[in-house]
Amino acid sequence: MEFIDLKQQYRRYQAAIDTRVHQVLEHAHFIMGPEIAELETALARYVGVKHAITVASGTDSLEIALRALGVGPGDEVLTVAFTWISTAEVIGLVGAKPVFVDIEPATFNLNLDLVEAAITPRTKALLPVSLFGQMPDYERLNAIAARHGLPVIEDGAQSFGATQQGRRSCGVTLIGSTSFFPAKPLGCYGDGGALFTNDDALAEKMKAIRTHGGLKRHHHPLLGMNGRFDTIQAAVLLAKLPHFEWECRNGAYRGALY
Ligand SMILES: Cc1ncc(COP(=O)(O)O)c(C=O)c1O
Numbered sequence: 168m169e170f171i172d173l174k175q176q177y178r179r180y181q182a183a184i185d186t187r188v189h190q191v192l193e194h195a196h197f198i199m200g201p202e203i204a205e206l207e208t209a210l211a212r213y214v215g216v217k218h219a220i221t222v223a224s225g226t227d228s229l230e231i232a233l234r235a236l237g238v239g240p241g242d243e244v245l246t247v248a249f250t251w252i253s254t255a256e257v258i259g260l261v262g263a264k265p266v267f268v269d270i271e272p273a274t275f276n277l278n279l280d281l282v283e284a285a286i287t288p289r290t291k292a293l294l295p296v297s298l299f300g301q302m303p304d305y306e307r308l309n310a311i312a313a314r315h316g317l318p319v320i321e322d323g324a325q326s327f328g329a330t331q332q333g334r335r336s337c338g339v340t341l342i343g344s345t346s347f348f349p350a351k352p353l354g355c356y357g358d359g360g361a362l363f364t365n366d367d368a369l370a371e372k373m374k375a376i377r378t379h380g381g382l383k384r385h386h387h388p389l390l391g392m393n394g395r396f397d398t399i400q401a402a403v404l405l406a407k408l409p410h411f412e413w414e415c416r417n418g419a420y421r422g423a424l425y
Contacts, residue, residue, distance in 0.1 A: 171350050180406050187402035199378075200398035206405055207361075213408070214338040216363045218370035221396035222377050225324040225346025225360035226253040231394055232320045232342045232362060233261045233292065235372040242291035246322075247277050250296040254322050263291065276303040279311070286315050293319045297326035297336050300352070305331060305339040320344060324360070327352045328415040337363040342373075347396075347404060353411050355400040 177184065191200060203221055210219035222228045238244060240262035246254055248267040258265040268285045271278040277295045293312050295303050305321070312319045323329075324346035326336040337343025345351070347359030362373050372389070375382050380391025 171354075173349055173354070176407075180410065183406035184403055187406045188399055191399050191402045197398050199395060200401070202398050202401035202405055203396060206396075206401040206408075209405065209408055210361055211363070213411075214335045214343065214363050216338045216343070217365045217367070218363065220362040220370060220373050220377060221401065222360045222362060222394045223396060224358040224394075225322075225344065225348060225351070226257060227377075227392065227394040228344040228346070228360040228362045229253060229294070229320070229322060230257040230260055231373050231376045231392070232344055233257055233263070233294075234376050234390070235342075235369055236292055236318050236320075238263050238291045241289065243287060243289040244292050244294050245282065245285050245290060246294040247296055249275055250298060250322065251324065253324070254294060254296055258294065264289075266290070274301045274303070275299065276301060277308070279304060279307055282308070282311050283315075286317070290315070290317060293317055294322060295319065295340075296322040296324075297329060300326050300329050302326055302329055302331045302336055302339070305334075309340065318342070324348075324351060328411060337361075341366060342369065347400065352415065353404065353407065355403045355407075357397060357400050359396050359400050359404075361396075 207219045207221055238261050242263040243266045244258045244263050245266050245268050247270050249270045255265040266285055268281050269278050270276055275298050319340035320342045321340040323336040323343050327345045329336040337345050343363035345361050347355040364370050375389050376391040377394040379387055380389035381387040
């Protein structure tokens with residue numbers, strides 16, 4: 168049984184995808200073309216937050232979130248070991264230490280009973296994962312984080328489209344992060360990801376880090392990266408997004424739970 172049938176999915180949306188992609192080939196604004204802003208507006212509306220910032224991958228998005236929060240050497244970030252490598256990898260990449268909190272057997276997600284005991288004076292952020300489309304109890308986790316003055320980043324790479332108490336994954340914490348890897352819930356045809364927040368200052372900072380640390384040409388006040396999302400991939404997602412709710416409800420194109 169195939170994990171996800173991307174060929175069948177493409178055939179269903181082929182006309183819209185081809186049209187959108189050809190528009191990019193014609194206008195030739197391949198880097199940060201108009202499809203990027205159009206997609207970011209649509210994604211922010213879908214998640215129900217003020218800002219969506221598309222990026223080159225779900226790994227870059229996590230790293231950008233940590234950098235924007237000033238996480239660095241000497242800091243600890245609470246997360247889980249039962250996830251894709253990126254979640255812990257990015258903590259190491261910014262020079263901080265991942266502190267693994269155990270998961271609970273029913274959901275494979277962070278065990279919220281164990282979080283508070285793992286917090287130390289060095290803890291700088293919480294990075295829970297919403298694994299296999301299931302979200303930990305974010306109301307409770309946000310309350311724990313607030314008690315300790317800590318920011319929460321949801322790694323929603325596997326849960327885009329999921330909801331909890333009427334709120335969508337990626338819109339339930341200070342920063343939400345997702346991936347558009349082809350097999351992810353909303354997949355493009357290459358690598359991609361996005362960040363979500365209601366915080367204006369953080370949004371500006373994350374946009375700047377995505378683009379070599381600056382928003383004005385040749386001004387680079389921050390240490391950044393080339394983390395931009397590809398315009399052709401944005402065109403693919405603009406064609407697919409209108410069908411995403413239907414896909415989530417019907418488990419479309421998926422051979423099995425992933
Ligand atoms: C939980 C989790 N976090 C992060 C990532 C990283 O996303 P990407 O492959 O787009 O870098 C993935 C998927 O690969 C993932 O499953």
